[in-house]
Amino acid sequence: MNQYLRIDEWAIVEEGFDAHTHELSESIFSIGNGYMGQRANFEEAYSGSSLSGSYMAGVYYPDKTRVGWWKNGYPDYFAKVLNSTNWIGIGVEIDGVPLDLHKVKVHDFVRTLHMKEGYLSRRFTATLEEGKEVEIDAIRFVSKKRQEIGAIRYSIKPLNFSGSIRLTPYLDGDVVNKDSNYDEKFWLEVSRGTNDTSAHLTVKTKKLDFHVTSVMEYCVTKNGQVLPIEPERNEREKFVSHTFSVDTAAGEELVLYKYAANVTSRNYGLGQLLPTAEKLVQEAKTAGFASLLQEQTDAWADVWKEGDIVIEGDPSAQQAIRFNIFQLNQTYSGEDDRLNIGPKGFTGEKYGGSTYWDTEAYCVPFYLSTHDPSISRNLLIYRYKHLEKAKENARKLGFTKGALYPMVTMNGEECHNEWEITFEEIHRNGAIAHAIFNYVNYTGDKAYLGQYGLEVLVEISRFWEERVHLSAMKDKYVMLGVTGPNEYENNVNNNWYTNRIAVWTLEYTLESLNYLSTEEPDRYRELTERLRLTEEETGKWKDIIDRMYYPTDEERGIFLQQDGFLDKEIIPVRELAAENLPINQKWSWDRILRSCYIKQADVLQGLYFLSDRYDRETKKRNFDFYEPLTVHESSLSPCVHAILACELGYQEKAYEMYLRTARLDLDNYNNDTEDGCHITSMAGTWMAVVHGFGGLRVTNGRLVLNPVVPAQWSAFSFRVVFRGARLKVTAKADAIEIVNETDIPADLSVCGNEGTLEPHGTWKQERVLV
């Protein structure tokens, strides 16, 4: 926990430089545009602790995996997002001495992430030897409009001396990944070169042959006048630079504008990489920095128009929720259906940048409500494209049919190797099925089922069919040896959530098949023939639906997290002495596993996902039992509890849960944000506000809203898109207002009142507690 940032509703502001929080700030002030991202590393040299990170979406490396004891079925590699060519670098020497913030006195340091406009700025004064003072003002962004382009405006002003300033803009492909399993470097040089005012570098990954070409262009002004430059041009392996010196008098401002284009072989043929990058960077340079920045501001204005949340009376919460929305939009823009959302986005290496079930469980709802449906559809198609790999994965584990999606993946192959997760945390298959339901239910795009969705549903259902078996003892279907969402239990039998989501998948698959057979009979025939779907199979699914075993405790009226859960010692978290928390740091794994403590929503995850299947009393009994046992040591946990707490009228609990994620990174709540921001949990925070306090659901094609305003806020409003309409929902303690900002009507149900909100209409009602 480290609260060092200034509260500002539209910006993240760090005042004063502290080397101890620099890596943390490098994460928080990261910039990205869905195509590439950049940690807030300094342009100039920095000899203090720093985690360099320049990431190109989808460019990864299958690193040799580290494992003590091999188990059959483990994958051969762990994929990791690659730290790739450093395109931001600018060497700065003043009278022959390199500028290095680790070695000089720094005053008036302000680093600002301008969330409204989408750029990063940094301004400071440094006192060099002999008392020379120099002011630096740096701005940079990665363009939302021109995805391959990054631009930097780097201003240097000697305040009290005249001297020679030597600048070295460069491209450096000789970079490392901190998480390289065997300290290996992953890049090889393909080609490099320098021209009059540009330089280029093409590198490729040692495996998989991803090529990245970077081209830089620049120009220099003094007091606004372009300077003619005759640089030295330097090259060495995986490195190109220009170097030049400018004599500058006190008070004069020297500005280097650096433009870089980064293109990859994911999008272009190898022969096109260099010409394309050269063309793009020339166009950017021609447009000029000011014009690019205006484009950027315009592009971000569009984002906020669709997905902003306004919180009144709580600037800290306001800043936090905007930061979360901002980072989510920096991470995934949705145009490219080969991409997905890593838990750290472009802000760090941890978790390898790969795809987890976080996407389906937490991110899809965010994108559904804040973007055109095509964006979340692309997240679904990503999994559709991996279906063959998921089938292979199931075969590898010994299943004769069906698909098991991987726990962690880059290209559809599993790349995680803890048996209790990789092989057992199979509920991820359910989340992937549920995201299809979610998408179709929210958007009304039922055509998706016939096009892509059903094929995935059928293969997942086949997996569940084979994964359960009829217990002779119980005469019920059971599912042995799983790990539920609560990863503080491993290898349990009959995890309620997994059993339930499996049966729900079968139900939804049958329902969808039924829909298709009625509404698209030709497609139905074609699909079932190709999939060789038999009545024997669907009959088996019905039998499993009818005869699944669910562990329950009749006395307490609750679902049991797994068989034998009540054999544990049940002591609420609040009765643990503080020194025990967080248990994942204080306790041995052995003790954690045997304890009753829950890392993240498990039974409650099911009650959230399948909300309409359970009545309020059932939810309440389970919440009252499990919430006190939950330690929320996953950043993905509190949001689900917040949403259920809202629904159950536990407003204080809801707000407590909301607080646990809202400023997770800004206040470094878990002491690990220096590794990168918790991007996917940011979607959870959004859900806590919109699904929780906003009470948003979609039922029978109608947008349901049941807002409650936390006592700490005077009001809040959020924008959502729903079936073409963009709605601004404002909730106050006593009133709700909904404005339709589009030409498309929207069917609503607000605190129980159903109706249609006409184009550009306003819906007002007093808030009624339901």
Place this chain on the structure above:
Amino acid sequence: MNQYLRIDEWAIVEEGFDAHTHELSESIFSIGNGYMGQRANFEEAYSGSSLSGSYMAGVYYPDKTRVGWWKNGYPDYFAKVLNSTNWIGIGVEIDGVPLDLHKVKVHDFVRTLHMKEGYLSRRFTATLEEGKEVEIDAIRFVSKKRQEIGAIRYSIKPLNFSGSIRLTPYLDGDVVNKDSNYDEKFWLEVSRGTNDTSAHLTVKTKKLDFHVTSVMEYCVTKNGQVLPIEPERNEREKFVSHTFSVDTAAGEELVLYKYAANVTSRNYGLGQLLPTAEKLVQEAKTAGFASLLQEQTDAWADVWKEGDIVIEGDPSAQQAIRFNIFQLNQTYSGEDDRLNIGPKGFTGEKYGGSTYWDTEAYCVPFYLSTHDPSISRNLLIYRYKHLEKAKENARKLGFTKGALYPMVTMNGEECHNEWEITFEEIHRNGAIAHAIFNYVNYTGDKAYLGQYGLEVLVEISRFWEERVHLSAMKDKYVMLGVTGPNEYENNVNNNWYTNRIAVWTLEYTLESLNYLSTEEPDRYRELTERLRLTEEETGKWKDIIDRMYYPTDEERGIFLQQDGFLDKEIIPVRELAAENLPINQKWSWDRILRSCYIKQADVLQGLYFLSDRYDRETKKRNFDFYEPLTVHESSLSPCVHAILACELGYQEKAYEMYLRTARLDLDNYNNDTEDGCHITSMAGTWMAVVHGFGGLRVTNGRLVLNPVVPAQWSAFSFRVVFRGARLKVTAKADAIEIVNETDIPADLSVCGNEGTLEPHGTWKQERVLV
């Protein structure tokens, strides 16, 4: 499976050289004397595949551990026995060409492990270029009488040519471990030097500072006459050698006698290492090869006198059982209570050479019956000395009291890191307690309890006390989150065996305390005060004994391996198609865990350990249920089944089980003996014969024998020592004869007949089936 060795009752013989089986032979033909060991690597250079292994007992390295995902409580290192200075090396050049069996034609190759006499020989003819034929005859051994001494007789005879033979005896400390986690070398040079006919090298380990000094001496004869030698003396880092050439005519025999002393800082101060080694090697050289070899033969004659087994009518079984007894005696000689028995002994690196529960469960019974009680007592004292570390280990996992012995250890610290094993396979604590019972019961040495045993028992009991808890649901004590002996189940609740051995420990601890309070009241007072043992504690133990929960199936009348076992699909192994076996190679870990298949005896292990607590019918019901589900994919499994099968009269099953381990290494049954022999399972094979077919038990101070002769044998006999008496037991189909070869009487119970066998007396009776 690879049957390439000639059957011989007293020797292992390989005829013909095959590079493909060379590494396998390197394991099988290993020599050792409990202090050091040596794989059957060639003296001369060999460029084919080979695993070099020269091991000094107790000299290990704490290698950095390899793990993908860290769990709290994991150890920092994995200890491994070190491949240390190669003292056998002799470079051989014939007319300038190095002799290398990978590059020349080899005829009449015979490698022989002379088990009766305790040495290795190798003889062959090699055809060099231009048709030169040379005959090599090499003999070597590590001395049982002079533990630091290894001796080699290396004979070279040109058969059809005259030429120059250049020999280079050397010491090479620049060696690697194949299983180095990060390909690191573990040795540093301390000092080296060469003298007229000797050379010395001292190396030390990079961590822990183990020093090993090796000194070599040699002499050379031609046709039996000692040759004066003026060698070149060469040195480089971690390497010393002498080189000389001898002109030799066809038919002349050149013999190099090489003597090496290897001493370690485990036994001598650093300043004493070199002088001691020099003295020892001089003494050996002075004694001469023939005399050392005679000492060796005499020493091994003593071993066979105490522990031989003779099988009549089955030379293959005869060879196998002698091989097992031979290797066990090569591995552990019992003088040094800081040493123990690694699963591979001195025959390979796998499993790090560390101590597992194998020692207590399998090896102690062997040493109890075939050696002076001091030998097995030292195995027990090894654990006594580790008690403080075992207490630390329990603290590390969060226990406030008691001791948890490590799963794998070199110095008492845990050095294994799979959570499901390290943290959960805690039944090892029970085996360590049971070995104390076993020792006291067999030897009658009750004084051991007061001296060492009870302290260990109390701390283990305290661990169990804290590890169980009262289930509110069951109103019984339960033990959650364990892995039983069957490692094909992980993280189960209420493993019957673990619950049972825990309660047995409490019972035996209380019984032993009771004994001490009566028989040694002063010691009792002293001990209980020092241990601060309270009546509250022993009261709690009694409560646990009274109210432990044991999973059972009333209908089948069996103990359940764990909670929920009967929810599995129960299909006997015999109904699996052959391509599924072994499941540890053919199935994913996921599938194995969910299956009903049992790696090694689990419930049945308990029925064997606690044999006198269960009646025949109970054993039979459990055996009939679990045996068909057991895949025996641990080399430690079949022996327990063999013993129970004998007891239950399932003679065919017993013999089938016996066959599965008897020739495990000789026939490379598991295709992994090239990594080293399965030393600890060899003790299991011995148990299968003596406890199984011999029916040996000790009850009320009486040696119980109930021999049954397998149909495949005409008779068998074995020698055991029992309370000072050495007995030779001979069983034929229709008669049993027991000869007391000592001056000490022995109380026996033979097939139900009790009596005392007087010194040098013979007991004869007809065999009666019981």
